[in-house]
Amino acid sequence: MGDEIQGEKPTLRTLAQETGFAVATVSRALAGDPRIAATTRETVTAAANRLGYVPDRAARRLRTGRTQVISLLLNTQHEFLGFTHEFLAGITEVLAGTGYSVTVVPDSPGQDRLAPVRTILRNNLADGLLFTRTEAFDPRVRLLMEADFPFVSHGRTEFTTPHPWVDYDNEAFARLAVAHLVAKGRRRISLVLPGDQFTFTQHLRYGFLSAVRAAGIDHEIVAGVTLDSPPTAIGAALMQRRHAPNPPDGYVCVGEVTALLALAALTDTGGMHGVDADIVAKRASPIFDNIRPRIDTVFEDLRATGRAMAEMLLRRMNGEPQERLNRLFMPETDL
Amino acid sequence: MGDEIQGEKPTLRTLAQETGFAVATVSRALAGDPRIAATTRETVTAAANRLGYVPDRAARRLRTGRTQVISLLLNTQHEFLGFTHEFLAGITEVLAGTGYSVTVVPDSPGQDRLAPVRTILRNNLADGLLFTRTEAFDPRVRLLMEADFPFVSHGRTEFTTPHPWVDYDNEAFARLAVAHLVAKGRRRISLVLPGDQFTFTQHLRYGFLSAVRAAGIDHEIVAGVTLDSPPTAIGAALMQRRHAPNPPDGYVCVGEVTALLALAALTDTGGMHGVDADIVAKRASPIFDNIRPRIDTVFEDLRATGRAMAEMLLRRMNGEPQERLNRLFMPETDL
DNA sequence: TGGGTTAATTGAAACGTTATAAATCGGGCG
DNA sequence: CGCCCGATTTATAACGTTTCAATTAACCCA
Numbered sequence: 001m002g003d004e005i006q007g008e009k010p011t012l013r014t015l016a017q018e019t020g021f022a023v024a025t026v027s028r029a030l031a032g033d034p035r036i037a038a039t040t041r042e043t044v045t046a047a048a049n050r051l052g053y054v055p056d057r058a059a060r061r062l063r064t065g066r067t068q069v070i071s072l073l074l075n076t077q078h079e080f081l082g083f084t085h086e087f088l089a090g091i092t093e094v095l096a097g098t099g100y101s102v103t104v105v106p107d108s109p110g111q112d113r114l115a116p117v118r119t120i121l122r123n124n125l126a127d128g129l130l131f132t133r134t135e136a137f138d139p140r141v142r143l144l145m146e147a148d149f150p151f152v153s154h155g156r157t158e159f160t161t162p163h164p165w166v167d168y169d170n171e172a173f174a175r176l177a178v179a180h181l182v183a184k185g186r187r188r189i190s191l192v193l194p195g196d197q198f199t200f201t202q203h204l205r206y207g208f209l210s211a212v213r214a215a216g217i218d219h220e221i222v223a224g225v226t227l228d229s230p231p232t233a234i235g236a237a238l239m240q241r242r243h244a245p246n247p248p249d250g251y252v253c254v255g256e257v258t259a260l261l262a263l264a265a266l267t268d269t270g271g272m273h274g275v276d277a278d279i280v281a282k283r284a285s286p287i288f289d290n291i292r293p294r295i296d297t298v299f300e301d302l303r304a305t306g307r308a309m310a311e312m313l314l315r316r317m318n319g320e321p322q323e324r325l326n327r328l329f330m331p332e333t334d335l
Numbered sequence: 336m337g338d339e340i341q342g343e344k345p346t347l348r349t350l351a352q353e354t355g356f357a358v359a360t361v362s363r364a365l366a367g368d369p370r371i372a373a374t375t376r377e378t379v380t381a382a383a384n385r386l387g388y389v390p391d392r393a394a395r396r397l398r399t400g401r402t403q404v405i406s407l408l409l410n411t412q413h414e415f416l417g418f419t420h421e422f423l424a425g426i427t428e429v430l431a432g433t434g435y436s437v438t439v440v441p442d443s444p445g446q447d448r449l450a451p452v453r454t455i456l457r458n459n460l461a462d463g464l465l466f467t468r469t470e471a472f473d474p475r476v477r478l479l480m481e482a483d484f485p486f487v488s489h490g491r492t493e494f495t496t497p498h499p500w501v502d503y504d505n506e507a508f509a510r511l512a513v514a515h516l517v518a519k520g521r522r523r524i525s526l527v528l529p530g531d532q533f534t535f536t537q538h539l540r541y542g543f544l545s546a547v548r549a550a551g552i553d554h555e556i557v558a559g560v561t562l563d564s565p566p567t568a569i570g571a572a573l574m575q576r577r578h579a580p581n582p583p584d585g586y587v588c589v590g591e592v593t594a595l596l597a598l599a600a601l602t603d604t605g606g607m608h609g610v611d612a613d614i615v616a617k618r619a620s621p622i623f624d625n626i627r628p629r630i631d632t633v634f635e636d637l638r639a640t641g642r643a644m645a646e647m648l649l650r651r652m653n654g655e656p657q658e659r660l661n662r663l664f665m666p667e668t669d670l
Numbered sequence: 671t672g673g674g675t676t677a678a679t680t681g682a683a684a685c686g687t688t689a690t691a692a693a694t695c696g697g698g699c700g
Numbered sequence: 701c702g703c704c705c706g707a708t709t710t711a712t713a714a715c716g717t718t719t720c721a722a723t724t725a726a727c728c729c730a
Contacts, residue, residue, distance in 0.1 A: 037678060362688060
């Protein structure tokens with residue numbers, strides 16, 4: 001890493017003048033073209049380092065059509081606590097030093113989720129795409145597959161054609177959570193689900209239902225609200241059930257906010273955690289270590305998820321076959 | 336917004352052929368150059384809309400040197416809960432539709448904070464910069480001012496030259512928090528500060544100290560840890576003080592995690608919130624509405640902060656005088 | 671010796687845009 | 701009638717890179 005800073009920003013032409021080779025040769029040498037003599041390559045790279053040459057992104061992009069940009073579609077409405085931070089940290093960590101930069105594009109919640117994708121494709125704004133909150137028949141996945149555009153989804157789909165994805169085993173999480181509550185002697189377990197359109201909702205439901213049925217206990221999936229409902233609405237729904245006869249004595253919470261809401265509903269109705277009901281929650285941030293009473297948690301490592309998605313996208317852009325680009329994170333727990 | 340999608344992506348040349356004008360004329364017409372006849376401008380813009388013309392970013396960038404990119408330096412270590420999400424949402428909200436895209440660059444915590452800034456300047460990776468966790472004599476501010484590069488800092492500095500910033504009145508927050516605790520009859524108030532290098536640490540300290548002195552009560556600034564210390568370390572420090580003689584009966588907490596730690600320390604030593612001690616915390620996310628026992632909070636609207644910073648940066652890039660580009664958010668509370 | 675072959679290098683074009691300087695075209699004026 | 705002027709338009713170069721096709725140099729073998 002040479003630090004000999006000149007007045008002017010060095011370009012290929014600077015290097016060409018400096019080394020006596022033609023611009024084309026310099027370009028090839030730096031690209032590692034095998035047709036270039038080894039000695040030439042050395043001379044050129046030496047000069048490049050000495051002058052601190054960095055290829056101009058705009059020029060390269062104009063010429064090659066590659067943007068050196070990866071776009072991340074980020075939900076700007078509600079988030080699981082710390083999701084954005086951890087996820088983004090994982091992504092930037094992997095991409096640092098690769099020459100790719102990450103742009104964040106808002107994924108308008110109620111709006112047309114295809115619009116930003118269309119813009120990116122049409123105006124060639126990125127070389128690859130990452131997104132979250134994948135739906136079972138996600139129109140973005142369909143569009144991107146048709147366009148043969150590299151992407152990695154956070155969450156699986158139900159399309160038959162394979163595509164790269166990274167997911168968390170929410171079915172296993174639900175089973176685990178139920179099993180833990182059953183082991184504590186709980187007989188009626190409550191669950192708030194995300195919206196039906198998301199694939200992971202089906203995984204959660206399936207894992208939950210088969211676990212409670214196998215254990216032969218009661219269950220209820222809270223009606224009328226989803227994880228994306230306003231917290232007050234969720235709180236009200238939970239509250240209502242606590243006042244009704246035969247309230248649940250166990251809660252499986254997919255988000256941290258829901259866990260706090262459940263805890264608050266319990267407390268506010270005079271119940272005691274660990275006595276009248278137990279809660280198991282999925283957590284993405286370490287904040288729950290500090291909550292009293294302590295809630296049992298299952299960890300989802302979103303930083304690792306971000307890393308995995310970024311790495312996978314790089315491999316996809318390098319042309320690896322899609323079938324193999326999948327990764328399912330298992331729940332981490334010491335329950 | 337015409338939707339007549341052709342096989343090829345339309346360029347200025349396409350429009351030139353279509354309208355019969357020269358490429359240069361078309362470019363000027365779209366740029367709104369006053370030398371172009373009104374009728375011509377109409378013809379050209381009509382054609383542009385019809386064909387769905389979008390200027391190529393790479394070409395424009397290569398030619399003009401402007402990147403149409405705004406970079407955000409984001410701390411990837413610790414965050415205040417929900418900070419990243421809200422902040423980013425505010426920024427993207429303002430920038431949507433302006434043609435600017437946001438890239439996220441990790442601001443390595445212990446590392447050289449100048450390195451990413453240098454890279455951005457040197458390789459011309461952005462037209463403007465946003466960053467957080469500003470230091471009293473922040474080297475990034477110095478460098479950017481020297482280079483006359485547009486930026487907005489989250490937090491003030493102590494440089495004499497003015498520069499654009501958006502800040503939260505942490506001094507007012509500290510006074511408010513102390514006043515509230517004093518009103519509750521608390522006589523010994525504890526505070527965990529961020530690292531000394533940050534400007535807002537000085538504001539917090541000043542507000543805190545002058546408020547406790549004016550009220551004539553005891554105080555302690557927890558030694559040996561900062562807000563960036565590992566939560567376990569902060570927890571241990573708080574715990575130690577609770578076991579020592581004459582423990583604090585009031586806590587001013589700058590972050591949500593610290594508030595939970597203080598609450599946990601209180602609970603774990605058999606104390607009761609509202610009886611043995613009170614807590615006032617700054618919150619950036621609505622999560623605290625759900626914590627039991629309820630903690631008194633003062634709100635910092637980070638989404639509005641992100642919006643303000645993005646808007647201010649746009650104005651700075653449009654050449655507005657720097658002296659006027661400042662905004663101080665006041666604490667929002669119903670204490 | 672000379673044609674054929676390989677290895678290495680190079681000139682030139684192109685990507686799509688903007689900016690500089692020059693060209694065109696009616697009129698208006700002396 | 702010729703000249704100049706303002707209003708429009710245009711040809712052209714340039715931004716920095718990659719790549720196609722062509723050139724040069726060196727070498728081998730008949």
